[in-house]
Amino acid sequence: MPDVKHFDPEVTLDQVVALFWQRGAEVTGIADVVQATGVSRSSLYATFGGKAQLQAAALGRYLERQSRPVFEALAADGRGLPAIAAFFERLVAARCSGVHARWGCLVTNTHVTANAGLPEIREILERHHDALRAAMRAALEAARTKGQLRAGLDPGAAAEALTLQAYAVNLRSRAGAEAGVLLAGVRAVLDGFATSEER
Amino acid sequence: MPDVKHFDPEVTLDQVVALFWQRGAEVTGIADVVQATGVSRSSLYATFGGKAQLQAAALGRYLERQSRPVFEALAADGRGLPAIAAFFERLVAARCSGVHARWGCLVTNTHVTANAGLPEIREILERHHDALRAAMRAALEAARTKGQLRAGLDPGAAAEALTLQAYAVNLRSRAGAEAGVLLAGVRAVLDGFATSEER
DNA sequence: CTTATCTTGGAATAATCGTTCCAAGATAAG
DNA sequence: CTTATCTTGGAACGATTATTCCAAGATAAG
Numbered sequence: 001m002p003d004v005k006h007f008d009p010e011v012t013l014d015q016v017v018a019l020f021w022q023r024g025a026e027v028t029g030i031a032d033v034v035q036a037t038g039v040s041r042s043s044l045y046a047t048f049g050g051k052a053q054l055q056a057a058a059l060g061r062y063l064e065r066q067s068r069p070v071f072e073a074l075a076a077d078g079r080g081l082p083a084i085a086a087f088f089e090r091l092v093a094a095r096c097s098g099v100h101a102r103w104g105c106l107v108t109n110t111h112v113t114a115n116a117g118l119p120e121i122r123e124i125l126e127r128h129h130d131a132l133r134a135a136m137r138a139a140l141e142a143a144r145t146k147g148q149l150r151a152g153l154d155p156g157a158a159a160e161a162l163t164l165q166a167y168a169v170n171l172r173s174r175a176g177a178e179a180g181v182l183l184a185g186v187r188a189v190l191d192g193f194a195t196s197e198e199r
Numbered sequence: 200m201p202d203v204k205h206f207d208p209e210v211t212l213d214q215v216v217a218l219f220w221q222r223g224a225e226v227t228g229i230a231d232v233v234q235a236t237g238v239s240r241s242s243l244y245a246t247f248g249g250k251a252q253l254q255a256a257a258l259g260r261y262l263e264r265q266s267r268p269v270f271e272a273l274a275a276d277g278r279g280l281p282a283i284a285a286f287f288e289r290l291v292a293a294r295c296s297g298v299h300a301r302w303g304c305l306v307t308n309t310h311v312t313a314n315a316g317l318p319e320i321r322e323i324l325e326r327h328h329d330a331l332r333a334a335m336r337a338a339l340e341a342a343r344t345k346g347q348l349r350a351g352l353d354p355g356a357a358a359e360a361l362t363l364q365a366y367a368v369n370l371r372s373r374a375g376a377e378a379g380v381l382l383a384g385v386r387a388v389l390d391g392f393a394t395s396e397e398r
Numbered sequence: 399c400t401t402a403t404c405t406t407g408g409a410a411t412a413a414t415c416g417t418t419c420c421a422a423g424a425t426a427a428g
Numbered sequence: 429c430t431t432a433t434c435t436t437g438g439a440a441c442g443a444t445t446a447t448t449c450c451a452a453g454a455t456a457a458g
Contacts, residue, residue: 002434003425026225027313030416040437041417051416104311111374112303112311114226125374152398153387160384164367171366175310175324185359188352192391199351201404202455229446239407240447250446 009047012037017058017065021106025055026113056120062106063128075135080143081194084136084162088186091166095173096182104174108167129163136162140193148198158193165189208246211236216257216264220305224254225312255319261305262327274334279342280393283335283361287385290365294372295381303373307366332362339392347397357392364388 015037019028030051034041048054070087077083094100107128115121137159143149169182191199214236218227229250233240247253269286276282293299306327314320336358342348368381390398 002427002432003423003436004434006424006435024311024313029414031414040435042419042436042438045417046435108370109311111370112223112308114223116374122375129371129376150391152395153390154383157383157387160380161364161387164364164371164381164384165360167370168363168367171307171310171370172328172363175315176321177328181359182363184353184356185363188356188360189388189391191352192349192388196349196351201402201457202406202453203404205405205454228444230444239405241406241408241449244447245405 005043005047007037007039007043012039012044012047013057013061014065016054017062017106020055020058021062021100021109022103024109024113025058026115052115052118052120055115056118056124059106059110059121059124063124063131067105067107067128068131071131071135075138077139078142080139080146080148081190081198083139083142085187085190087139088166088169088190089183091169092173092179092182092186095170096177096179102174102176105167105170108170109174111167132166133159133163143193148194150193150195153193161189204242204246206236206238206242211238211243211246212256212260213264215253216261216305219254219257220261220299220308221302223308223312224257225314251314251317251319254314255317255323258305258309258320258323262323262330266304266306266327267330270330270334274337276338277341279338279345279347280389280397282338282341284386284389286338287365287368287389288382290368291372291378291381291385294369295376295378301373301375304366304369307369308373310366328362331365332358335361342392347393349392349394352392360388 016033019033019036023032030041030044033039033044033054037044039047044054048057070090074083074087077086079086095104096102107125110116110121111125116125137155140149140155140158140162144155149155165186169186172182173179215232218232218235222231229240229243232238232243232253236243238246243253247256269289273282273286276285278285294303295301306324309315309320310324315324336354339348339354339357339361343354348354364385368385371381372378
């Protein structure tokens with residue numbers, strides 16, 4: 001008997017992700033969301049509950065739609081170091097050019113926001129970090145079996161180092177860093193993990 | 200003949216730095232500044248001009264008082280790789296424990312804020328980046344003369360990589376990352392730059 | 399002590415914040 | 429087509445935003 005929603009919450013959430021990603025969630029008001037999505041305040045609150053929950057939902061969706069596929073591709077790529085290099089080349093390209101140029105990464109950006117301390121947000125941040133580090137580690141293990149890694153390298157520490165590099169790329173790209181500079185930095189780290197023959 | 204200020208602008212600016220650094224400038228209102236400093240709105244506006252300029256002034260002061268001394272110490276330290284290691288050990292300690300634990304770095308945090316695009320802010324961000332990278336490069340050159348670096352290492356790219364690592368340490372520490380994990384990541388990068396005898 | 403000049407406290411501004419509320423509209427089952 | 433139930437548009441809410449304004453207070457020179 002009841003009425004049904006006049007909009008698609010999935011589509012709306014995608015629009016909210018874009019909004020929070022580009023402008024920043026803290027400086028984006030509900031009025032902005034209403035204008036960008038065409039959905040009224042009432043429907044927004046009835047569907048998502050409030051800004052904090054909308055923010056958490058958008059962050060979770062970003063992780064699933066933007067980050068996770070790339071992480072899984074990296075973890076499944078068996079090439080070793082070339083897979084990691086390709087990951088960073090795609091990352092830098094996505095951060096510095098194209099539709100999302102200079103937007104940074106929503107997860108990285110969220111690290112610095114005021115509500116980063118909330119348990120619900122912190123959990124997603126940690127999930128993102130663990131997923132990326134695990135993917136990096138898988139790629140490093142593949143590199144190891146192919147004899148691409150120098151002796152004595154700790155894969156866990158190396159995976160953490162590469163994950164940190166990715167965060168920094170996201171951060172600096174939003175502030176206008178040049179793609180070439182970022183890639184050179186990444187390449188230096190990667191070369192340090194390789195055998196002298198591989199680099 | 201005129202009246203003189205009833206407060207010390209230098210002291211006030213230091214208090215503002217602490218406020219913006221810990222809480223974030225975007226979510227800190229002028230009312231918060233008034234309460235924390237004890238200086239009235241009128242005096243604040245008469246002295247600093249407005250929030251945007253207050254923010255730029257605080258950022259500039261952070262760079263001079265917090266960052267610059269450490270950068271200069273790094274650049275002047277002639278030990279080479281141990282100097283860089285010491286820099287990161289102090290950094291991680293300052294970010295994860297003590298008075299400023301989990302505050303991150305004001306400059307790093309500002310990369311993600313909405314007004315990071317303003318020319319006045321962007322300039323300070325770039326100044327900070329150049330200063331840190333130059334200090335890293337100086338330390339790497341010292342390492343080179345001491346024969347600590349592996350053959351074929353590009354000092355510029357390596358300096359950029361280490362600078363990026365520092366940003367990531369700042370970012371992740373604010374979100375609660377463990378000191379040991381951060382140090383392990385840094386160590387992995389540093390080891391990759393060293394000769395097999397040095398690491 | 400008068401006076402010129404700056405500073406200060408606090409009220410007031412208009413705009414925006416997230417959120418709530420309710421009447422009007424839309425839906426689909428009976 | 430009636431009716432029960434949800435959705436929707438939009439007004440309204442109190443709180444907070446950055447900023448402005450002005451009278452009252454404080455200072456130091458003459």
